[in-house]
Amino acid sequence: MxxxxxxxxxxxxxxxxxxxxxxxxxxxxxxxxxxxxxxxxxxxxxxxxxxxxxxxxxxxxxxPTTRGPGLVPVVLSHNVETPALVDAVLRLAADAGAQVGGARDREWGGYSGYFADPDGLRWEVAWNPGPIGLRVVPGTDTTPRA
Missing domain, CATH: 3.10.180.10 (2,3-Dihydroxybiphenyl 1,2-Dioxygenase, domain 1)
Incomplete structure (x- = not known):
């Protein structure tokens, strides 16, 4: 596989x-x-x-699906090129009606925040300056391919 x-x-x-x-x-x-x-x-x-x-x-x-109290244990992530774009995407989500948690600097060296869609499913919007973070942003992939 x-x-x-x-x-x-x-x-x-x-x-x-x-x-x-x-x-x-x-x-x-x-x-x-x-x-x-x-x-x-x-x-x-x-x-x-x-x-x-x-x-x-x-x-x-x-x-059947089940839902209980608390957060669904899954986060979808959307990585962007700059910290300013993190804030812009979070504003867009808020304007669309999302519950938004403010972005902040993270101990792993990036900058990110979260929003919830209408079902409470969490999205992370992140700027991750490391190689794995760059690999998932179009046009910034620096990882050699085998």
Whole structure:
């Protein structure tokens, strides 16, 4: 098996609200929409973010979803080229209705902050000046390929 992820699939409580947040608020363009079921966005060269209506997700995967108190133990990250862009993306998310935690300098040498989408799923917006951080930002990859 190749070492890569092709889709990130999120089961959402209100597909229309999540679509408005990602498409209308954050400005992402849907690649595929099946009303009431799923919306898919190209999230990278070979990566798709898939938002599934929770009931359709459960039918597709064959099992119920569970939610309890606290945070979902998953964070999606969006790395950018500069600390100023971290602040700009967090403002965009706030304008789209996200709950936003302020950005700050991190002990690992970067700068990041978090926002939550309509289902409370957390996104980190980060500037990471190290090699692995640069590898995921278009146009800054300095990692030699084998």
């Amino acid at each position: 190749e070492q890569r992820i092709s889709f990130v699939t999120l089961a959402v409580a209100d597909l229309a609200a999540s679509t408005r947040f990602y498409a209308g608020g954050l400005g992402w363009r849907p690649e595929l929409e099946v009303p009431g079921e799923v919306v898919m966005f190209a999230a990278g060269e070979r990566l798709v973010l898939s938002l599934w209506d929770r009931a359709a997700f459960e039918a597709e995967t064959g099992g």
